[in-house]
Amino acid sequence: GLTWTRRAAEEAEAVAAVSCSGHGRAYIDGVSARGHPVCECNTCYAGADCSLLKSNCAADADSGDPLFLEPYWMRHSAKSAVVVSGWHRMSYLTNNGFISVELERHIRALHRAVGNAVEEDKFIVFGSGCTQLINALVYALSPDNATTPASVVATAPYYPLYKAQTNLFDGREYEWKGITSKWINSSVVSTKNFIEFVTSPNNPDGLLHKSVLGVKSVIYDHAYYWPHFSAIPAPADEDVMLFSGSKTSGHASSRFGWALIKDEKVYDKVVQYMKVNTMGVSRDTQLRVLKLIKVILGEMGGGGDIFEFGYKALKNRWRKLNEIVSWSNRFSLQQIDPQYCTYFSKMRDPSPAYAWVKCEFEEDVDCAKVLKEAGIISRRGTLFEASSRYTRLSLIKTEDDFDLLLRKMVAVVSENGV
Numbered sequence: 001g002l003t004w005t006r007r008a009a010e011e012a013e014a015v016a017a018v019s020c021s022g023h024g025r026a027y028i029d030g031v032s033a034r035g036h037p038v039c040e041c042n043t044c045y046a047g048a049d050c051s052l053l054k055s056n057c058a059a060d061a062d063s064g065d066p067l068f069l070e071p072y073w074m075r076h077s078a079k080s081a082v083v084v085s086g087w088h089r090m091s092y093l094t095n096n097g098f099i100s101v102e103l104e105r106h107i108r109a110l111h112r113a114v115g116n117a118v119e120e121d122k123f124i125v126f127g128s129g130c131t132q133l134i135n136a137l138v139y140a141l142s143p144d145n146a147t148t149p150a151s152v153v154a155t156a157p158y159y160p161l162y163k164a165q166t167n168l169f170d171g172r173e174y175e176w177k178g179i180t181s182k183w184i185n186s187s188v189v190s191t192k193n194f195i196e197f198v199t200s201p202n203n204p205d206g207l208l209h210k211s212v213l214g215v216k217s218v219i220y221d222h223a224y225y226w227p228h229f230s231a232i233p234a235p236a237d238e239d240v241m242l243f244s245g246s247k248t249s250g251h252a253s254s255r256f257g258w259a260l261i262k263d264e265k266v267y268d269k270v271v272q273y274m275k276v277n278t279m280g281v282s283r284d285t286q287l288r289v290l291k292l293i294k295v296i297l298g299e300m301g302g303g304g305d306i307f308e309f310g311y312k313a314l315k316n317r318w319r320k321l322n323e324i325v326s327w328s329n330r331f332s333l334q335q336i337d338p339q340y341c342t343y344f345s346k347m348r349d350p351s352p353a354y355a356w357v358k359c360e361f362e363e364d365v366d367c368a369k370v371l372k373e374a375g376i377i378s379r380r381g382t383l384f385e386a387s388s389r390y391t392r393l394s395l396i397k398t399e400d401d402f403d404l405l406l407r408k409m410v411a412v413v414s415e416n417g418v
């Protein structure tokens with residue numbers, strides 16, 4: 001029978017038993033009041049048990065916080081829990097590239113099973129979120145002691161972090177050089193070192209993209225190239241591909257991502273970056289992610305398939321949002337064609353993580369402001385270097401967040417009654 005793990009198990013189950021009225025949750029490392037863990041409530045909910053809905057509280061559709069997958073893990077609690085002993089892997093020392101051999105093996109098996117990437121001829125590196133690998137790759141793809149720094153670019157609308165990191169870490173080997181449309185016909189592109197970011201499916205609009213500049217160094221960010229969010233027409237097979245645990249299993253706070261890299265020299269430079277930057281990724285995190293991926297693989301194709309769960313949840317949310325937006329011509333959403341998905345072996349509707357909303361009325365030039373006045377917090381289009389007529393809504397937060405968003409959308413669409 002259980003011995004030293006019993007207390008950890010009892011502690012975890014006691015916290016899990018705190019319901020928080022279904023509008024929040026308690027955590028083992030949460031604040032406790034009089035010896036009891038305190039409920040941490042979803043946006044707009046309050047009270048000791050999160051049962052109170054605040055009036056006039058704005059729906060927060062700003063961040064891509066992937067909590068839509070939390071109910072999946074609560075349903076698979078017994079298989080997805082891990083007890084971490086007090087002495088689990090205390091050493092700095094580890095195998096090549098600071099990565100768990102078992103976790104690498106399972107990630108490669110996941111890509112083969114989902115069919116979303118060719119991993120066989122690629123090296124793999126882990127990062128604290130794929131966020132950490134974004135600059136690691138810009139560094140690795142930049143020329144050593146070149147006379148001019150590499151020019152880093154992306155196609156608008158693009159994920160703002162690419163620009164923010166490149167400018168923040170502005171080493172002399174690289175600098176941010178704006179959007180690809182500025183360079184599309186420039187003769188400079190063929191000679192100068194360009195590094196192009198391609199996000200596919202894209203954040204914010206969910207469209208599948210390919211490189212537009214045709215340069216040597218392209219970083220394909222496939223954070224959303226999973227069946228939750230997109231059809232998988234074929235396995236991606238690029239020289240540099242990024243994936244994120246945040247969007248694969250929904251565990252954004254575990255800060256785990258990985259890169260598949262074809263060229264060994266680029267791989268070596270990224271490993272060197274990881275060594276100098278943080279000496280690898282937490283082994284506690286790697287242990288947990290290994291357990292999560294084992295569940296995903298074990299449930300695949302059956303009733304507990306996470307991609308079925310995720311796609312069904314997001315397809316349902318899109319159906320409701322499309323219905324409400326169709327009641328008026330004030331707003332429009334990005335149009336993505338249904339596409340054949342090799343994972344589900346069928347044609348499937350789009351279910352991207354974000355709604356890319358356009359305000360169509362002449363006077364509504366600041367779409368984020370229009371929605372804010374309607375009690376909806378969105379991520380303004382100018383952050384993605386798009387027009388202020390656009391703004392982004394996250395559809396991957398909690399069910400409470402989505403319900404609140406819908407209520408506010410019904411109100412703002414109905415007020416025009418058109």
Ligand SMILES: C=C(NCc1c(COP(=O)(O)O)cnc(C)c1O)C(=O)O
Nearest residue numbers: 063064129130131159203223244246257
């Ligand atoms: C959470 C959000 N973005 C996460 C993200 C990330 C971050 O992934 P991490 O593995 O969580 O660090 C990387 N790439 C793209 C294209 C992303 O959209 C957001 O845009 O709200």
